[in-house]
Amino acid sequence: MPAATAPRFFRMMPLAAAITLLAACASGGTPKPVQAPELNTLYAHLDQASKGYETALQQAREGNTEASEKSLNDALDQMKDVSAHCGGTSGCDTQRVFSVYDRLLRLKDGSFFAGDDNDTLGDQAPEGGIDGKTGAASLPEAQRSVTLLRGQKLSELIAINGPVKAAMEMWLTQWRPQLMDAYVNYQFMRYRMWPQYERADLPEALLFGIMAKESGGKVHAVSRSGAAGPLQFMYATGMRFGLGNQDGFDTRFDPAEAARANAEYMDEQLKQFNNNLEMTLAAYNGGEGRMRRMVGDDPSVSFYDPKIYNQLSQETREYVPAVLAAAWLFLHPESYNLRFPKVDGAAGSIVLKRPASLTELTVCLGSAGGMNDGWFRTLRNLNPRLDPQVSQPSGVRLEVPKVLEKAYTARCADGPWPILANDLHTAVIPVVTPVASSPSASRPSTSSRTRSYTVKRGDTLSSIARKFDCADVEDIARGNDLKHHHLKVGQTLKVPMCK
Template sequence: MPNRPVAVSLRLVLLAAGLTLLGGCASGSKAAKPAPTPDAVNVLYTQLDQASKSYETALQQTRAGDIEAAQKTLDGALDQLKEASAHCGTTPGCDPQRFFSVFDHLLRLKDGSFIGDETPGEGEAATGETSSVPVAGQAGAAGSLPEVQRSVTLLRGHQLSELIAMNGPVKAALEMWLTQWRGNLMDAYVNYQYLRQEMWPQYQQEGLPEALLFGILAKESGGKVHAVSRSGAAGPLQFMYATGLRFGLSDQDGFDSRFDPGESARANAAYMDEQLKVFNDNLELTLAAYNGGEGRMKRLVGDDTSVSFYDPRIYGQVSQETRDYVPSVLAAAWLFLHPDSYNLRFPKVDGLTGNITLKRAASISELTVCLGSANDMPDGWFRTLRNLNPRLDPQQEQPVGAELQIPKALEGVYAVRCVNGPWPILAADLHNAVVPVFPDPPPAVAAASSSTQRYTVRRGDTLGSIVRKHGGCSSESEVARMNNLKFNHVKVGQVLKLPSCR
């Protein structure tokens, strides 16, 4: 969603439903200020009343189908409210909670959400959506849906914005995404844009909000298709093996379909649909079940599906991981809907994908080298190419004639940089470099682990996890040396020699 200008010099942004006002920053000025008067508070409240009336005006314009006029009214009211709230933070006697309430109404109306008794009548869209906004089940590719309209898909008849409470845990998670996790949020957004045409239709088909999909993806894997957790959860949406099987994610010709973004999104949407029914459309309990296990959540909740996740009877009994997980997903989803309201600008990404037919043999790693930072991608294209070709080993050279999926914008770049010239030659030279292999140390040095055992690599294994499984009596470097591994890379079905622990 594009940012909109804020008509205040410090560009202070009021955060929805109770985030701390930033207007206090102005109090650090050394210049003396006149003492505030009751008139100053009344002026701010007058601006508040005007913004509130603008909400009513925008509501009427929306119902009348004049979407453009309603949008202008909302934008003007939001800007006016932000400016007034900044002054409220430094004006004694001014109650910021009055501003929070109006701001919350305006932001939710901007979503297409109608609050309380303002639900449209029978003659209008029962969902509260205008006729100009596509909804799940309507024709049209997901990729053609304008960004500003992505949030409009309902969750069981409710706007997602109605279901996200701005309580302490969610606000704390918002701060984390905007500070320490900001880089992860941006990476997740870029990764998602290239996966969107495979993942979003699965959610759209179930009538689930796209923002929810993004929130889960950002928290679970950051959009890394091949992510594997220590507990064995795998794929962009981190399915455990047994749960994945229950929703149709299985080994397909040696490929674990948990790593397939489209299949993973389909399974996740089916899981969310199932558990939303179990928990009577309680989104927070459903997310807690996804993270902590539906069986445990059913036992904690019992028959009272209206109970809040933050009720001590629930919140106090789940793990710290689940306590963090639920608000983190909701916060990421909220930022996906309203980046401009949090001084956040997501990068513009053309996520349209295309295909190339290899003119010369190359691995994904080699293609990454020859593509370089084309199209202003400072981190290179390795992650994107891996995500778009989940069945391929990135180190395995693919033959001439093989087809790979790549961003559409790179099709021409491939033809220029990766078919002829110096870059593919350099890439192949680096990829085929020989790493020296040293003989095993003499028996006296290796006496503590002279006997060995064998282990067959399974799906989801990494060299580190294999070493830990077998007592941790050796190191990754030792096992890599014993098996002549290149860059500690292991493959499913590979038989490894391991030192025996004594």
């Protein structure tokens, strides 16, 4: 039987009930410890329950409803038993138990839901669900699994577990300015970026989450490692997906091209990682080759499985929940006391009636349309091939938000503002010739003569230089061929002497 026609009993609420028990064991509301079986026995039961659930699923697909229901009930009873005892069993790793649930939740062709599950879940949920929610949203927040199902809303599939919650706090506090800037920047580029994701049947919130974490929506962002553009492609990876030099312009900086390449990358890696969104994001950040080696021949393994999670770099462990948290806030800002600004991102264009650079246009447009931070970033993002300092001739067409079309005519085509903008832009800055600093101004000059000094315990190059007014750290290091300024007790150094 196809997954889309699986029996109605094969929904997620039984798992939700089992996970609720585990959540209680792992939270501050830990139940009173009970006499539990030995740890290895408990894990053996967990493995049996996992295999039983897989058997039940296969039986359901084959149309054997009666056998499937029995296998399912037996598996769920075992999982509930493990969940109830884990909190009271010394050494029981709740992370390991959660990872099994995470794996089972994505077994149905790599998704939570099949066909009309979204409606039937509501029918089977306890009255009001958990906090009045139904479907995947009714699962305990700390244990909801993360995956991606084509055609489903990301809000139905994203997890609100501990790492994602911690990342949300960061977005709502220390990273809040970047989140708000990313939202505004994205709204003005949306008409160029979102169609690329939409064609790939990928959630818009995912695109926003990646962009918010990678660049904050700054098209010309470049990292210290050389990743570039709004979605921070490394050069080699970008080349693999059609990004590169085009008439002297690096297309990694083009928002539409970057979104297209990112969508193709995500599509490729989702297939590699069994539609596991966390693994795919980890590959995007830490390298797909490394992630494939970790996963090995078990494509259904959970990102939070200790054997995966513990091998990841700290950057990747933080990156994945940060992207998911930004995506979730994009979908549900009101639930977190967050209000994104209203942005009219409709596409527009202007034809220059007089020569002007993007910086001059920024000055003459001022705060038009209520943009108190000015339009420089938006103009750059929409016209990434242009140097913002270079004046463009009359007749050049520029992409701008539609809200600026009338503002350009009123403020920048004629009148005092473009004159002021040009005056500021062409201001002459005096050229100052650097004067070489003389070492004699700070310390006596040195000669080619040196004296010997034997390194004592506790000495550093700085402390030795302070003992001799005519020596400095670099002089001593160069004169003694010291690599990394490393000293050894008893070592004899040549120290410069004053003239």
